[in-house]
Amino acid sequence: MDGPQRHRILMVSDFFYPNFGGVESHIYYLSQCLIKLGHKVVITTHAYGNRSGVRYMTGGLKVYYIPWRPFLMQNTLPTFYGTLPIIRTILIRERISVVHGHQAFSTLCHEALMHARTLGYKAVFTDHSLYRFADVGSIHMNKVLQFTLADIDQAICVSHTSKENTVLRSGIDPEKVFVIPNAVDTAMFTPAPKRLCYDEIVIVVISRLVYRKGADLLVEVIPEVCQLNPNVRFVIGGDGLKRVRLEEMREKYSLQDRVEMLGAVPHAQVRSVLVSGHIFLNSSLTEAFCIAILEAASCGLLTVSTRVGGVPEVLPDDMIVLAEPTPVDMIRAIKEAIEMLPNINPQAMHDRVKKLYSWHDVAKRTEVVYDRALLCSDVSLLQRLPRYLKCGPWAGKLFCLVMMINFLLWQLLQFWQPSKSIEEVPDILILENEDKEICGKLRMP
Amino acid sequence: MSCLLFHNDKDKYRYSHHNGDSTCKGIDVHEIFMAKSRVRLLLSHIGILVCLVNCYISLVKDKLCSSSIWKITVILLFAKFVQYKPVKKESIVILPEFGVQLETHYWSGQIARRFVPGGKILRPVLNDCVTPFTCYWSLALILRGEDQLMLVFQELKPPLKLLVPIWKALRSSFDVKEGSST
Numbered sequence: 001m002d003g004p005q006r007h008r009i010l011m012v013s014d015f016f017y018p019n020f021g022g023v024e025s026h027i028y029y030l031s032q033c034l035i036k037l038g039h040k041v042v043i044t045t046h047a048y049g050n051r052s053g054v055r056y057m058t059g060g061l062k063v064y065y066i067p068w069r070p071f072l073m074q075n076t077l078p079t080f081y082g083t084l085p086i087i088r089t090i091l092i093r094e095r096i097s098v099v100h101g102h103q104a105f106s107t108l109c110h111e112a113l114m115h116a117r118t119l120g121y122k123a124v125f126t127d128h129s130l131y132r133f134a135d136v137g138s139i140h141m142n143k144v145l146q147f148t149l150a151d152i153d154q155a156i157c158v159s160h161t162s163k164e165n166t167v168l169r170s171g172i173d174p175e176k177v178f179v180i181p182n183a184v185d186t187a188m189f190t191p192a193p194k195r196l197c198y199d200e201i202v203i204v205v206i207s208r209l210v211y212r213k214g215a216d217l218l219v220e221v222i223p224e225v226c227q228l229n230p231n232v233r234f235v236i237g238g239d240g241l242k243r244v245r246l247e248e249m250r251e252k253y254s255l256q257d258r259v260e261m262l263g264a265v266p267h268a269q270v271r272s273v274l275v276s277g278h279i280f281l282n283s284s285l286t287e288a289f290c291i292a293i294l295e296a297a298s299c300g301l302l303t304v305s306t307r308v309g310g311v312p313e314v315l316p317d318d319m320i321v322l323a324e325p326t327p328v329d330m331i332r333a334i335k336e337a338i339e340m341l342p343n344i345n346p347q348a349m350h351d352r353v354k355k356l357y358s359w360h361d362v363a364k365r366t367e368v369v370y371d372r373a374l375l376c377s378d379v380s381l382l383q384r385l386p387r388y389l390k391c392g393p394w395a396g397k398l399f400c401l402v403m404m405i406n407f408l409l410w411q412l413l414q415f416w417q418p419s420k421s422i423e424e425v426p427d428i429l430i431l432e433n434e435d436k437e438i439c440g441k442l443r444m445p
Numbered sequence: 446m447s448c449l450l451f452h453n454d455k456d457k458y459r460y461s462h463h464n465g466d467s468t469c470k471g472i473d474v475h476e477i478f479m480a481k482s483r484v485r486l487l488l489s490h491i492g493i494l495v496c497l498v499n500c501y502i503s504l505v506k507d508k509l510c511s512s513s514i515w516k517i518t519v520i521l522l523f524a525k526f527v528q529y530k531p532v533k534k535e536s537i538v539i540l541p542e543f544g545v546q547l548e549t550h551y552w553s554g555q556i557a558r559r560f561v562p563g564g565k566i567l568r569p570v571l572n573d574c575v576t577p578f579t580c581y582w583s584l585a586l587i588l589r590g591e592d593q594l595m596l597v598f599q600e601l602k603p604p605l606k607l608l609v610p611i612w613k614a615l616r617s618s619f620d621v622k623e624g625s626s627t
Contacts, residue, residue: 053574
């Protein structure tokens with residue numbers, strides 16, 4: 001009987017370490033778990049300042065920081081064909097079998113998936129966020145997504161709501177889209193060793209203080225809650241444009257001793273802030289998944305959140321109190337949560353989250369997606385072009401033209417630098433020797 | 446004297462290894478030869494000819510003024526850019542305990558030599574280099590007290606298969622600690 005198929009995966013995104021965020025940590029944790037399952041993972045992203053070239057992370061995870069400077073919001077300058085030579089070189093030298101792009105907002109991801117399809121590799125895309133339909137920026141973004149997903153092998157979304165959003169925006173066949181929720185590192189997010197007393201209720205908020213994350217709702221809700229409940233205190237971590245409004249609210253209602261503003265909290269310190277509280281408040285106006293409430297639940301906090309996007313899918317009903325994104329309903333939900341508090345057992349909550357979510361489970365499910373992608377048949381350029389024509393009367397023809405030019409440039413590159421002249425890279429095996437020292441061994445192809 | 450010849454697929458690079466005869470025991474010489482690219486040489490000559498013609502036209506037809514001097518400067522810079530100085534071979538002579546001599550031989554007969562004392566070499570490394578358009582391997586020396594790596598092969602970019610035996614030879618001659626990586 002054949003063993004499980006070992007894949008060689010190229011993860012591509014503009015968003016990776018040293019930048020920090022949900023997409024970055026998703027890619028990292030998923031890659032580490034895939035390596036543990038025996039697959040080879042290589043990550044490609046753009047250079048961050050002086051960090052350019054090849055780097056190795058834990059477990060032999062190889063990262064290519066391509067020296068293309070970001071130009072807008074961490075994204076590489078979109079040149080359509082500029083990244084073809086380097087992506088082709090990486091695909092050949094690392095003997096990649098599947099290309100996995102992350103995040104619809106990443107230009108490098110879209111370009112890499114386009115080149116991967118031209119070169120005949122299997123392509124998988126993961127969408128991490130919800131996007132709108134009506135404004136100019138979203139219309140353009142959705143058109144680009146339509147282009148990428150017209151010829152994708154499989155797609156992954158982080159919640160069912162996100163799947164619905166992606167399918168509507170891009171017109172992809174829903175049967176090609178898998179739903180694999182994010183997970184949380186429960187070993188890092190553990191409850192406080194000693195249970196907090198309930199004399200003073202601490203409500204924790206950790207998020208970017210921007211419109212999208214509902215900072216304006218907080219400005220309405222906090223003074224009201226402080227007035228109704230004299231024993232409630234707020235701890236707000238995070239920074240952003242709306243921080244000024246929150247500071248003004250503190251001044252206006254004289255809440256300096258009841259509302260503590262921590263500023264930007266490094267991720268390594270998030271857990272210590274969370275365990276100082278009883279309730280976690282999330283006021284986002286849109287969320288595809290919301291890892292933050294999962295982190296809070298793993299630390300044993302009861303969550304109060306707006307009922308938006310994929311949030312209702314994340315936690316069971318006894319761990320979260322949902323509210324409409326209006327101040328009145330949120331105040332009602334906070335009151336309900338305060339009443340529920342004595343019945344909450346943080347350690348039991350942590351153990352439940354540990355059973356429900358793990359990155360190893362996410363990796364195993366992603367492995368199934370890769371297996372399915374590799375079963376998709378290889379198609380020639382002529383068979384692929386009609387898929388783009390469905391994107392629209394004008395857009396379809398434009399996309400076909402883009403792919404034909406990409407194909408011609410690839411043929412030119414094959415002539416200029418044949419595939420045989422690109423050397424394959426030896427794999428680095430990470431081994432532990434007798435003295436428990438980690439060492440590397442080169443395995444030539 | 447033992448000599449190992451190694452060709453890669455395109456016959457562009459040729460590797461040769463001399464392990465020292467009875468008179469010079471212990472001296473290890475690794476050479477990498479590169480075939481001259483006739484096409485590139487022809488294009489380089491054409492480019493320089495075009496630049497000279499443009500210079501002549503600027504000098505003779507236009508009066509010598511600031512704009513013509515500026516034009517000539519640009520033309521000369523372009524000529525420098527298209528200039529092709531073909532490399533015949535690059536070699537590394539390993540003298541154990543003593544040091545290494547790095548040589549670049551050009552087809553014009555010019556030879557550039559650099560000597561690195563053995564005590565200055567901390568470790569030879571194989572680097573995976575990334576440019577905006579391609580990736581290649583390079584063999585470099587980490588030197589004590591220096592921020593920059595010293596490339597063993599300054600002009601050529603030989604494939605990894607040719608660099609590995611040279612790297613192993615350097616490691617066996619100069620590496621301080623054995624066993625941390627193979």
